Amino acid sequence: MVDEVIASKKRSFCVIGAGTAGLCAARHALQSGGDVTVFEMADRLGGTWVFNEEVDKNEYGLDVHSSMYKGLRTNLPKEIMGYPDFPIPDQDSSYIPAEDMLKFFQLFSDSYGITEHIKFSQYVIRVKPTKDEKRWEVMVLDCPNNRLETYYFDYVLVCNGHYHTPKFPNYPGSDNYKGKQMHSHEYRCNDPFVGETVLVIGAGPSGMDLAYEISKKAQRVTLSHHLKDTPKTLFPDNVNLKPDVVKITETGVVYADGTSQEFSVICYSTGYKYTFPFLSCDCGIVVEDNYVQKLYKHCINIRHPTMAFIGLPFYVCAAQMMDLQARFCIKFFSGEKQLPSQSEMEQDTNAEMEERWSRGLKKRQAHMMGPQEDRYYDDLAKTAGVDPIKPVIKKLHKVCAFRFSEDLVNFRKDKFRIVDDETFVKVV
Incomplete structure (x- = not known):
C-alpha cells in the first residue's frame, strides 16, 4: 500500500539525514519559514556519530551507515566542531568522546525545535522530479510498519553523509589472498586482533588511529601509506611504516619498494x-570517481536547482562548513536571493573545476578543499550575502588539522579556548 502525503502550501523542504549536515539544514529551513520534514533511517539522530555494534545490516535488513567504533574521540577540537552560533558546551577536554558529540546534536536539535520534524527509521527509496518538474516526489519506506509512503516537496536537501559506503582499492591478486580482508567501516574494537599480524592501508586520521589501537592487541602492525612526508608520530615498537602496496599475494603483500610481508589481516582505511542510491536518473546528478556533478558551489544541483547537497567537500571544518552551505542554499531557496541562470552556474562551475584540474587534482579530489578551504568559505558567504566563518575557527583548524600525524598518542591532550572572533589560546 502506498500512502500519498501532500505537503502544505508553505515552501516545503525534504531533508535526507539527521546528522551534522541534516540538522543544520533543517534548522535554517525552519527559520526561513519553511515546512520541514527530515527522514532518518536510524532510530535516533546524530548520523555517523551513532554507534552500532552491527557492521553489515540493521534490524530491517538495511545497510548500517555508521562507521563509529568503541572509544572514539574527535580528531579535531570541539571548539571548531560546533555550529557557528551554537558551540559545543565547555568541558575538561577539547577532544571529546563520540557520546558527547551525540549529546550536543540532541541539544542543538531540541533547542531549535528540529526533533519534532524528524521521522525516524524512515528509509528514502526514491527521489525524482514530478512530471511538471516543479516539485519533488519522495518515496519513503516506513521501516517499523513496512509501509511505503510518497511525499511531495518544493525543495530537497541531500544530507546523507559520505562515511558509509567503503571504497576499496583494486590491487592485483586481492582475490587470491587467504587471510581476512576488511574495511575500517567494519572496525568496532581491537579485541578480534589478539595475536594477529595486521596491515592497515591508508594513513589518514582513521588509518593512523586504527593502527595504533590494533597494535595494543596484535602481534605486529604495518601502516602502508603514500604520504609525501612520513608521519612524525612515534608508534609503539610493534608498528612499522611501509610505502604503497602494489600487489597482494596469497599470504601478504608486495610494496612499491620491492619488499614484501605476510599478514593474517588486511584492513583498508x-x-x-x-x-545516492535514492536519486533517480531524472535528478540529473552523475557521480564519477567521487566527483558529484554538476553542482554550483559544490552544493546546488545545476540541472534542478531546487535540490542541494550539504557536506560533500572534505578536508574542511565540517560542521562550520555545512552550516555555511545550508545558509547559502536557504538564502536562494527561500526567495531572499535569486540564483544565477543555469548557464551562469555552469560557467562558474566549469571555471572552478578547470582551475582545480590545472593544479593536478584528480576527479576523486573534485570536492577536496584543504589549503583552499578559506577561499571556498569566503566565496559562499560573499555570493549569498551571509555571515562568513569566523577567522578564529579557520586559524584553529589550520593548527589542528594534521596534529594526529605529528603526535598521534598525545595530541588529544591539547586544550584550546576561544577568546574572541580572531583569537584562541592553547590552555594545555
Missing part, C-alpha cells in the same frame, strides 16, 4: 564513496 581507504575512504568512502559518495553514493
